[in-house]
Amino acid sequence: MADDRRSVLVLTNSRDVTADVVLRVLAERGVPTVRLDPGVDLHAGSSLTALHSTGGQHGTLRTPSRVLDLLRVRSVWVRRASPYEGPSELDAQERRFAAAQSLWGAGGMLASLPGAHYVNHPWANRAAEYKPVQLAAARRHGFRLPDTLITNELRAAQEFASGQDNGVVYKPLWNTAYEVDGEPHQVWVREVRAGELTAGVEVCPHLFQAKVDKAFDVRLTVVGERMFAIRIDSPDLDWRHRQDLMEAATVAVPEEVARAVMAYLGELRLVYSAFDFAVTAAGAWYFLECNPNGQWAWQPPETTDAITRAIADQLQRGSDT
Known part of the structure; x- marks a missing residue:
C-alpha cells in the first residue's frame, strides 16, 4: 500500500x-x-x-x-x-x-x-518517439500498416510514390519548430505526387506513406490498461489542421486492436500513449503512429474527464514494488 x-x-x-x-x-x-x-x-x-x-x-x-x-x-x-x-x-x-x-x-x-x-519514464518516452521504432513494433504486434518508406534517396521516393494506387502522403519524422517569414509554421501531413519530389529529399530522411482510403480517424488514448477511443470525422487529411471543423464521438476498440496495443505498450515500457489510426469503410484499423506523450485534453468533455481521472489514479497508486 x-x-x-x-x-x-x-x-x-x-x-x-x-x-x-x-x-x-x-x-x-x-x-x-x-x-x-x-x-x-x-x-x-x-x-x-x-x-x-x-x-x-x-x-x-x-x-x-x-x-x-x-x-x-x-x-x-x-x-x-x-x-x-x-x-x-x-x-x-x-x-x-x-x-x-x-x-x-x-x-x-x-x-x-x-x-x-x-x-512515462523519460528514456522510454524518448525511445518510443522514433517513428521507425513505432512502425517496427507495430508490425511485430500485428497491426495493419500502410506501406511506409523512409529515405533520403530521391529515386526511391519517386518510385515509391509512383507505385501507390491510392496516392502517398508525407509526414515529418519529428515535429520540429519551423518558421516562415518569422512566423511559426506547422508542417501538416499532406498528399504528394512523384513529380513534386525534388532533390530536397536528399537533405535528410523523409517519411512517405501510402494514403489509406479511410472512412474516419481514431485517436486511442491508453492509460495503464484503460483505453479511451474517439472517432474523428474531419474534412482534412490531417484532422489536427482545423480542429474546429472536426466531429468527435466515442468508438469501440476491436479486440484484436486492443491486444496489439497492450503488447506494443509492454514492449516499449509505456504506461501512457496516444495512438492514431485510419479506419476504412470495411472496418480495418491502420496504425499510423503512437505518441508516448500526446495531448489529450482537447477531446470531448466526458473523454477528457475520464482520461484525467485515469492519469490521477496512476499517479496516486505509485509503484507496485
Missing part, C-alpha cells in the same frame, strides 16, 4: 494547462504534489542534490516553497518540461556547457528515483 504522505512529482512547464487539470484532481484527493520545470526552475531558486555511496542513495529537491526527499517520491509524471538551457547571462559556449551538464545531471537524477512509478 502506498504511503499517502509520499508526493507526486510533475515535470512540466508553467503554462501546461493540461497538467493543471490532473493536479486539481490530485489536490481534491489530498495527494501531495510538487511541480518542477527543471530546465527553467533550476536557474530560478530551485536545486537538486544527490548523494551516492556504498551505503545507499540520498537526494533532495528544494523549491522556493517545498523540500522533497527524492527517495520518497511516489510517482513521476513526465509531461512537457522545457528544454535544458543554460542561464541567459552566460555566453554561448558556457550556455551549451551548462545545458549539457543539466541534461545529463538533473535529467539523470530525475530519471533514477528508486521506487517511483513513472508515467
